[in-house]
Amino acid sequence: MTRKNSIDRRRFLARALAMSGAAFLTGCDKLSESEWFPRVLGSAEILNRKVQHLITPRRAMAEEFTETDLSPHFKSNGTHVPSDLEYQALAMKGFRDWRLKVSGLVKRPTSFSLKDLRALPSRTQITRHDCVEGWSCIGKWKGVRLSVLLEHAHPLSTARYVVFHCFDSLDLSGDKYYESIDFDDAYHPQTILAYEMNDKVLPIPYGAPLRLRVERQLGYKMAKYLKGIELVQSFEHIAGGKGGYWEDRGYEWYAGI
Amino acid sequence: MSLSSAKSFSRRTHRIYRHTLPIRLTHWINAFVLIILLMSGLQIFNAHPALYWGDKSTFARPLLFMGAVHGSSGQVKGITEIFGHKFDTTGVLGASKVEGQMTPRGFPAWATIPSLQWLAMGRRWHFFFAWIFVANGLIYVLYSLLSRHFSRDLLPSGRDLKSLGRTAWNHLLFRFPKGEEAKHYNVLQKITYLIVMFGLLPLAVLTGLAMSPWIDAAFPWLPASFDGRQSARTIHFITAFSLVIFFLIHVFIVIVSGAWNNLRSMITGRYDIREPAGT
Numbered sequence: 001m002t003r004k005n006s007i008d009r010r011r012f013l014a015r016a017l018a019m020s021g022a023a024f025l026t027g028c029d030k031l032s033e034s035e036w037f038p039r040v041l042g043s044a045e046i047l048n049r050k051v052q053h054l055i056t057p058r059r060a061m062a063e064e065f066t067e068t069d070l071s072p073h074f075k076s077n078g079t080h081v082p083s084d085l086e087y088q089a090l091a092m093k094g095f096r097d098w099r100l101k102v103s104g105l106v107k108r109p110t111s112f113s114l115k116d117l118r119a120l121p122s123r124t125q126i127t128r129h130d131c132v133e134g135w136s137c138i139g140k141w142k143g144v145r146l147s148v149l150l151e152h153a154h155p156l157s158t159a160r161y162v163v164f165h166c167f168d169s170l171d172l173s174g175d176k177y178y179e180s181i182d183f184d185d186a187y188h189p190q191t192i193l194a195y196e197m198n199d200k201v202l203p204i205p206y207g208a209p210l211r212l213r214v215e216r217q218l219g220y221k222m223a224k225y226l227k228g229i230e231l232v233q234s235f236e237h238i239a240g241g242k243g244g245y246w247e248d249r250g251y252e253w254y255a256g257i
Numbered sequence: 258m259s260l261s262s263a264k265s266f267s268r269r270t271h272r273i274y275r276h277t278l279p280i281r282l283t284h285w286i287n288a289f290v291l292i293i294l295l296m297s298g299l300q301i302f303n304a305h306p307a308l309y310w311g312d313k314s315t316f317a318r319p320l321l322f323m324g325a326v327h328g329s330s331g332q333v334k335g336i337t338e339i340f341g342h343k344f345d346t347t348g349v350l351g352a353s354k355v356e357g358q359m360t361p362r363g364f365p366a367w368a369t370i371p372s373l374q375w376l377a378m379g380r381r382w383h384f385f386f387a388w389i390f391v392a393n394g395l396i397y398v399l400y401s402l403l404s405r406h407f408s409r410d411l412l413p414s415g416r417d418l419k420s421l422g423r424t425a426w427n428h429l430l431f432r433f434p435k436g437e438e439a440k441h442y443n444v445l446q447k448i449t450y451l452i453v454m455f456g457l458l459p460l461a462v463l464t465g466l467a468m469s470p471w472i473d474a475a476f477p478w479l480p481a482s483f484d485g486r487q488s489a490r491t492i493h494f495i496t497a498f499s500l501v502i503f504f505l506i507h508v509f510i511v512i513v514s515g516a517w518n519n520l521r522s523m524i525t526g527r528y529d530i531r532e533p534a535g536t
Contacts, residue, residue, distance in 0.1 A: 022367075029371050032371040041382060042381060052471045052475075061474060069312065132376065132380075134302070215470070246377075257472070
């Protein structure tokens with residue numbers, strides 16, 4: 001065989017390889033944009049949730065750290081300052097007029113001021129915050145356990161999820177941020193509504209005046225700038241129907257992974 | 258036909274059954290799934306193209322960082338930083354062309370699934386195929402143990418280990434086993450396959466799981482054994498690239514030690530044994 005032939009063959013093989021690679025990529029992109037394939041891929045979310053819940057004790061606690069572990073710079077993600085006018089008016093007055101409404105499938109719809117919340121028993125925890133992007137920061141949070149508020153409101157037996165409504169919107173569509181968790185997480189001892197971060201009043205970039213902490217899930221579950229809590233049987237009627245702002249944009253409702 | 262190939266035909270050649278069906282199936286499923294896991298993994302990495310050590314991200318001191326800066330004339334430049342040393346990697350890492358436009362992104366569009374920046378979709382691909390990877394791996398391990406493929410074909414014998422130096426030297430000279438010797442994996446193959454299948458692949462699964470905050474609550478020793486979640490992420494990344502290096506060497510040796518014969522044996526199971534000259 002001549003040398004030229006073998007070079008031709010090599011060039012042909014390289015081109016064939018490049019072309020099949022490009023075809024593979026285009027195929028993956030087409031599948032990603034299809035209606036059915038992401039749904040098939042999404043079935044793994046159910047498996048992740050079921051298997052992870054099966055092997056994890058209900059009350060398994062997220063690791064708690066010490067003061068020396070605190071991140072010197074805790075990254076603020078999502079909204080840094082909500083543009084909502086009502087929010088800005090409340091912020092101007094140090095959130096003195098702000099109230100957290102508790103509504104939906106409860107016997108006693110109520111609302112709490114910051115002062116009310118601070119008067120309730122608190123929990124302080126130093127935990128690791130894991131962002132879906134991949135980074136982690138360690139922060140100290142003080143707040144009221146969500147279970148305490150739920151006991152005040154008396155959820156009806158039909159209630160299955162706790163939905164968190166927020167002041168901020170991340171895009172120009174005006175869709176407000178919201179999130180939802182189930183009762184396992186809602187009654188977990190580390191699930192708190194935090195009003196303090198690193199021993200200071202919760203700063204605005206981190207969700208003032210009140211934000212959710214769900215320590216066994218990713219950061220996007222931990223709604224900031226809380227406005228109200230609603231107990232529901234299903235979140236299908238809320239916004240995009242997937243149970244959260246990012247969930248409506250393709251992210252998993254179960255963010256334990 | 259040239260003279261040399263006529264001569265090689267005059268040597269005795271016979272075909273043996275080298276790879277059983279379960280091995281061939283799990284091999285190709287694994288290869289396909291690992292490519293998807295790698296590329297969707299790079300998509301996920303691109304959401305925050307930096308690596309750290311420990312529990313938390315030390316943003317000011319990353320181990321590895323890919324980013325984009327604006328050059329003096331306003332053009333976008335890709336920078337990769339490793340242990341504080343900066344390299345210009347424009348076009349591949351840090352900044353690469355997306356639909357003709359130089360765009361800041363960790364790995365280039367041709368290396369990620371999906372090709373455009375789309376974290377939510379990358380996660381869907383990654384977690385779905387991770388389950389297939391684990392299921393396929395379990396089937397392989399169970400089959401290998403029950404069929405004694407593991408003890409018979411993969412565990413190196415004392416004689417194997419003694420031949421380590423000689424086998425390595427022959428490989429460096431591109432002299433590959435012939436005749437009777439070619440009927441079994443050689444010691445380098447055995448060690449490499451054991452490291453990959455019982456070392457790197459399980460490590461990929463464990464470091465992957467250690468990144469799950471839910472799993473970390475259930476098994477705090479898991480992230481702790483990797484010195485924290487961020488180091489688990491870093492080890493996950495290193496494991497992936499160790500597999501890429503294995504893949505490149507594997508394919509190279511497959512090609513230089515008889516491409517078609519090797520490929521056929523992994524498709525049909527049949528492998529040609531050529532008796533050494535002079536027998």
